[in-house]
Amino acid sequence: MNSLELMKYGTVLLPFLCAMLLSWGMLPYILLISYRKRLFDPVDSRKLHQHIVPRLGGVAFAPIQCCILVITFVSLYKLNIGNIDLQVASWIILPSMALLVCGLVILFMIGIGDDLIGVSYKWKFVAQIMVGCLLPLSGVWINDLYGLGFVIGIPAWLGMPLTVFVVVLIINAINLIDGIDGLCSGVVTIGLAVLGALFAYYGAWLHAIFAFITVAVLLPFFYLNVFGTTRRRRRIFMGDTGSMTLGFSIAFLVVSFSMNNHFIKPFSDGAIVVAFSTLIVPVLDVARVMFVRWRIGKPIFKPDRNHLHHKLLRAGLSRHSALLFILLMTLLFCLFNIVAVRYVSNNLVVLVDLLFWGGFHYLFNVLEKRQLIARLQLFINL
Template identity: 80%
Template sequence: MELINWFTVMVPFLCAMLLSWGMMPYIILISFKKRLFDPIDSRKLHQNAIPRLGGVAFAPIQCCVLIATLVCLYKLNIGGIDLHVASWIILPSMALLLCGLFILFMVGIADDLIGVDYKWKFVAQIMVASLLPLSGIWINDLYGLGLIVSLPAWFGMPLTVFVVVLIINAINLIDGLDGLCSGVVAIGVAVLGILFALHGAWLHAIFAFITVAVLVPFFYFNVFGTSRRRRRIFMGDTGSMTLGFSIAFLVISFAMNNHHIKLFTEGSIVIAFSTLIVPLLDVARVMYIRWRQDKPVFKPDRNHLHHKLLRAGLSRHSALLFILVLTVLFCLFNITAVRYLNNNLVLLMDLFLWLGFHRMFNVLEKKRLINRLQLFINL
């Protein structure tokens, strides 16, 4: 039965990957013909015309493949995936997940094509984030973090809305280096998909692997480009917002103390959010720096982690690889550590490691700046 369930996961995974791989070259072609390019400014790392509509493929493929899979499972009743229970416990959350993806998809397209004021995007994000508590998915347990265990609905539901909006914007803000956003999200979603499958939450695992499948072709075209002219593509706000909502749904579903989704585990919340440690802590650090320097906290700058790695002397691909490896290490460390250590201690160790990495690259950045000054003086 376990093998049949894994087969049930792999079929939609392959279908989504084939659809994404087939759509991406056509999106690139249409974008170049219609000249739908990402604007170039001093903050951007690229200086060439690159289209930013790659994310247009994400939500439609996710929704279509997930709906087709659910219909097939209902008709075939495969393995241990019981949709008769899921129909009143899990499927409502899946339905509102698809609604949220559709709303962010429409807002993202409008923003990528004609531009949308950030206030209206923020309103749309709050509205979409509210769909999760309405469907029964909300943070109801902190598992001892800060000595807090269960949370009442009047606090947990608004907290969930805040966290979802934070995740959506964190994913959007790390989309500043080729392959970074798609790579970090793909790793996080893949980890969650495997964990859901190991806990028997097969519907969530299916959605997670569909999301990974959509991102694999995009990652290739974003980093390496097409085979002929090496034309690359960005995901734009359409992609980053729908990806942010997708991983937020999976993270909160895993962190929630709900036996209908999976069995109780003490480290669920730490494991779930370990997949987002890099973007969340990076956004928190950048916001703090802007606030300390009396700058608008939402004004874009070049203080993100990937900017720091580039200033320290790493190439773009090396910086990308470092952040992806860092994401994997945080996930593996937390999954292992929560089995032996208290959640609060694991969180403190995460913060210590994060600050240690930044301290190391601050030193490298200063040394490189000093070497440049010495070279300039010698000239």
């Protein structure tokens, strides 16, 4: 590895370390303020926790992401630190990065309002559509399906609305998967790490830097969320502020990686399948839950306890075991798809993914029904 390559990896490592230190520094202050002002997540029958826990951990995410990203962008382009060629012209990347920051700020403000006083889901939906429109406006939109569904290139009039729909879907999927400690942050961390490594491999260094900045912000939160204790006042939730900004962050990277645009990265046949493999678990879980609600006649947006993590908990797994199971499933989907797209078509890879997901839930439902019948028989015998 020559000195130029080392400097490129250094441009990723330094923002990563700065973001991690800022996150470690901000979260204790957020905890202190939350306890003093009694800003806690409400405890109800649908929640798994039974103690007061602050829900403003996500307040630390967007400010650190935006601050470190802007400083890094200015340092690399305006000040030309290290004289590093990032293989993309600033006039191409600047609009997408600028509107990425705008979208994070909008969702940050809506999220804080929702976590503190509550915001109607209609207004949150409007805000999500608004930030979804920022990606096509900046020139980032899904313009190629790479043969998925036997469709290759798609026109702007179809690709741009599709991009807005995908962004809103991802934001809500990430928000809805935030059901047990570490699940949302863990799934997003794995997805961002995979995308960041892929962007670095293709030489799209600014996208890789943003991905690893977000990973760095999440690591301290993940530790406090999973291993922090309520008695020592070291446990915290991310709230809607965190889940929505994280959803938009990974949506930006997924759409950027999926886009057939040589200015960002070289062409790759399996780009769209590889990109969305990072979101298979949350997106398919939300789709399955909404389908079940529709089939039994319940409102599709009404919360319930039918998500994947709820099913694993009902099966007897501990929260940490359920978390580890879902994180491993997410990682395996990513690794399988990255390797599989090199040898078989995108359609076949997606078919295998869907068959695995459907088969897993079918077997799980069968076992769950057998356990329920066995418990009923035992109760009758008693």
